[in-house]
Amino acid sequence: MANRIKEKYLARKKYFDYPMLFLVIFLILFGMVMIFSTSSYKSTITYGNPYHWLIRQAAAVVIGAVFMIAFCKIDYRVFKHLFFARGCYGLSIALLVIVLAIGAAKKGSVRWISIGGFQFQPSEFAKILLVMYLAYTLSRNAGKMRSFWDTLKVLLKCVPVIGLVAYQNLSTALVICAITGVMVFVVSPKTKELIGVALGMVGVLVAYLAFSSSYRNERLQIWLHPESHEKGLQTMQALYAIGSGGIFGKGLGQSMQKMGFVPESHNDMIFSIICEELGLFGAICLILVFMALIWRMLLIAMNAEDLFGSLIAIGFMTHIAVQVFINIAVVTNTIPPTGIPLPFISYGGSSILAIMAEMGIVLSISKRIRL
Structure with a gap:
């Protein structure tokens, strides 16, 4: 008993x-x-x-602590909706496009948005938004990803975000590529094909660095x-x-x-x-x-x-x-x-x-x- x-x-x-x-x-x-x-x-x-x-x-840590406590208190399942997922995807692209249009230059690169003397780097928040979008998309379609083409369609949806980031910040784009690749790898059954794509991308990157x-x-x-x-x-x-x-x-x-x-x-x-x-x-x-x-x-x-x-x-x-x-x-x-x-x-x-x-x-x- x-x-x-x-x-x-x-x-x-x-x-x-x-x-x-x-x-x-x-x-x-x-x-x-x-x-x-x-x-x-x-x-x-x-x-x-x-x-x-x-x-x-x-000051940034204090604001970050507010964000961390707030997100910790919120049940993460409230983000598990199509509207929120599409919003994350659209917002990430919008922020990255705004950077290209009216971004503030710093150390020779245009990666920041300046509002009232406060500057922030949208590519950092694009990582969060893309993770939330991918988590929703992959969890909803995990049982349907039987072929490599199904996996590739998910990867292709991330190309606009990665491309916009890579235009001004290749290193951050590489981090986003790694995040995307690992998340898809966890869900997709086509592991050999994904490893082949990853190795191919590494080869393309090396060639790009050497000859671009x-x-x-x-x-x-x-x-x-x-x-x-x-x-x-x-x-x-x-x-x-x-x-x-x-x-x-x-x-x-x-x-x-x-x-x-x-x-x-x-x-x-x-x-x-x-x-x-x-x-x-x-x-x-x-x-x-x-x-x-x-x-x-x-x-x-x-x-x-x-x-x-x-x-x-x-x-x-x-x-x-x-x-x-x-x-x-x-x-x-x-x-x-x-x-x-x-x-x-x-x-x-x-x-x-x-x-x-x-x-x-x-x-x-x-x-x-x-x-």
């Missing part, structure tokens, strides 16, 4: 992934500490205030010969920072390379300063924290109440995993240089807002898991 009552209680008991929430909070706080450490010198020189970039990031515009070909040359290329300074300085950190680092705030030697030290190249200040030990610990977060998201995806929630968790998990891999690979010169921020850690309001919103949705999915 007691066992039966216990079983009924456990069957009704709701779950909440507190380990994931702890990991998210830790990464956000650690990111703010590292942003202050890496930006304080340059911020003092440029603005006469060591807290300039820290304050801006803190001089700008992208130059990046390939920087990757191959950073020590001799005239624009290989950033890569070499990042490698110097990693090497000089040793096993346990120079100590928090003691980096020399952040003092103007490593460009974007508080942004895309922040991992090199982490290695310099906290050493190999600190870098490995950070990677393990990311791996733990990805594992928690995978567990939520595996135990989600429905396929819709599972696909959302998989999409956002892929987003985090791919960006972490690309950022660290670029900093260590494992792949050609490209501009991808390190999730939770790199400076960037749009990035942290989008990621915290994603984490709120995943936590909402975890709340529907029954023990």
